[in-house]
Amino acid sequence: MGFAWQTQHSMSVTSLLTCVRVGFGIPVRVCVNGSRRRQKYSAVPIGKQCLNLGARGLLSMASWNALDSMKPRFFLKLLRVVSIVLTVHDHKNCLKCSKRSRFAYPLSQGEYMDICLIMDNPETPHHPVIAVALQQLSTTHTVRLLDVRTLTGAEAIAQEKIHVLADLYLLKSHAPQALDVAYFLEQHGALVVNSWASSSVCQDRVRMAQRMLEANLPWPQTRSFATLENLLADSHLLASLPFPLIIKSRYSHRGDLVDKVHNVEQLQALAAHWSREPVVLQEFIAGDGWDIKLWVIDERIFAARRRTPLEADASKEDFPIASKEIPGRWIDIVLELARAFNLRLYGVDLLITERGPILVDINSFPGFRGVPGADHALVDLVERLLRETKTL
Structure with missing residues (x-):
C-alpha cells in the first residue's frame, strides 16, 4: 500500500471530518462540510475504501510531498505528529461518506476558492x-x-x-x-x-493620529479626552482652546460625532447627547470649501470633489476627477498612507489648504458607492x- 498526494499549495485542515473517495489516478476535488474548497489531488488505489482525515493542524506542501513513497507506519507516525488521525474504513458503511455530493467531486476546469x-x-x-x-x-x-x-x-x-x-x-x-x-x-x-491590525487603527482616531505622525503624513493636530464630560470639567483647558475646532468621537462608528464648534457653549450643548463619549479635538484648518474624496483599491486610485459636510446645506453630490487629472502629490500621499497603515482597500478625505493637502479622515474598506469601475477593481x-x- 502507498500514498501519493500532489498539491499546488498548502492545505489547511480543521477538526471537521474530510472524506475523500479515491481511485487509481483519479483526480478528486475536496469539499469539506459542504464547502466548495477545491484543490487538486491524485490518489493510489485503496480498494473500495476511503481515507478519513479527522484533522487538527496544518500540512505544508513540503510535508504532503514527503508522504510520497513512505511506508504506512512512517506515514501514520508523521500524521500523529501533526495531530491528524488517519483511518481506512469501509466506504459503503460510512455515513458521512454516503453523502457523496458533500465531499467528493471530479475536477472541472478552473480553480475554485x-x-x-x-x-x-x-x-x-x-x-x-x-x-x-x-x-x-x-x-x-x-x-x-x-x-x-x-x-x-x-x-x-x-x-x-x-x-x-x-x-x-x-x-x-x-x-x-x-x-x-x-x-x-x-x-x-x-x-x-x-487586516485586523490595519482596520483597528482606522477605527481609533488617536492611534490614527499617532500613525500619521510617525509616517510624517499631513494631519491636523489632535488631542484626546476620556469623555466629553471630562473635557468640560477642565475650566483652565476650556479657556485656552483655540476655537474653532473639530470635535469627533474617538472611535469611528456609524452615527458617530463629527462637528465644528466655535465656543465653549457649543461644546456644552453637545454634552446633552455625548457626555460619556470618548472624543478628540482637532485643529480647524480652512480649506477651499471642498473635500477631496480619494478611494484606493490596491493602488488603483479614484477621486472626486464633494462640498465639505461642515457647511450648512452642503450637497453630498460627488464630482468625479479623471485619473489623469489627479495631482501627483495626492497620489504620493495616499500610497504612502497605504504603506504606513498596510491597507489594500480604503478611502481618505483630503483638504486643500494654504499648507498644502491635509488628510482629515481614513475609512478602511468603504463602500465605493458611485465610484465608476470600483466593482471591477475590487474583483x-x-x-x-x-x-x-x-x-x-
Whole structure:
C-alpha cells in the first residue's frame, strides 16, 4: 500500500471530518462540510475504501510531498505528529461518506476558492458596488456572508468555527465583534483584508493620529479626552482652546460625532447627547470649501470633489476627477498612507489648504458607492489575492 498526494499549495485542515473517495489516478476535488474548497489531488488505489482525515493542524506542501513513497507506519507516525488521525474504513458503511455530493467531486476546469465577506449592515448584500462584485466572484468561487450585527464576538467566532477556513476574508465591518472574529481568523492562519491590525487603527482616531505622525503624513493636530464630560470639567483647558475646532468621537462608528464648534457653549450643548463619549479635538484648518474624496483599491486610485459636510446645506453630490487629472502629490500621499497603515482597500478625505493637502479622515474598506469601475477593481484585487494564496 502507498500514498501519493500532489498539491499546488498548502492545505489547511480543521477538526471537521474530510472524506475523500479515491481511485487509481483519479483526480478528486475536496469539499469539506459542504464547502466548495477545491484543490487538486491524485490518489493510489485503496480498494473500495476511503481515507478519513479527522484533522487538527496544518500540512505544508513540503510535508504532503514527503508522504510520497513512505511506508504506512512512517506515514501514520508523521500524521500523529501533526495531530491528524488517519483511518481506512469501509466506504459503503460510512455515513458521512454516503453523502457523496458533500465531499467528493471530479475536477472541472478552473480553480475554485472560498471567499467570506464579514459584514454588519443588512444593505451590504444589495450595495450597488459590493453586490455586483460578489455576484461576479460567485460565478467562479464560493462566496458566503458572515453577518455579525446581532452577534457578540464570541458568537461570531463560534459561528465561523463550523466552516472550513476560507481562502480570503473581506472585512467590511468596523463593529467590535467583527474585529474580534478577524483577529481570531488571523491567529488561525486566515488572510483577512484589510487586516485586523490595519482596520483597528482606522477605527481609533488617536492611534490614527499617532500613525500619521510617525509616517510624517499631513494631519491636523489632535488631542484626546476620556469623555466629553471630562473635557468640560477642565475650566483652565476650556479657556485656552483655540476655537474653532473639530470635535469627533474617538472611535469611528456609524452615527458617530463629527462637528465644528466655535465656543465653549457649543461644546456644552453637545454634552446633552455625548457626555460619556470618548472624543478628540482637532485643529480647524480652512480649506477651499471642498473635500477631496480619494478611494484606493490596491493602488488603483479614484477621486472626486464633494462640498465639505461642515457647511450648512452642503450637497453630498460627488464630482468625479479623471485619473489623469489627479495631482501627483495626492497620489504620493495616499500610497504612502497605504504603506504606513498596510491597507489594500480604503478611502481618505483630503483638504486643500494654504499648507498644502491635509488628510482629515481614513475609512478602511468603504463602500465605493458611485465610484465608476470600483466593482471591477475590487474583483481584480480579490482574484490577485487568491492567486497569491495558491503560491504560498
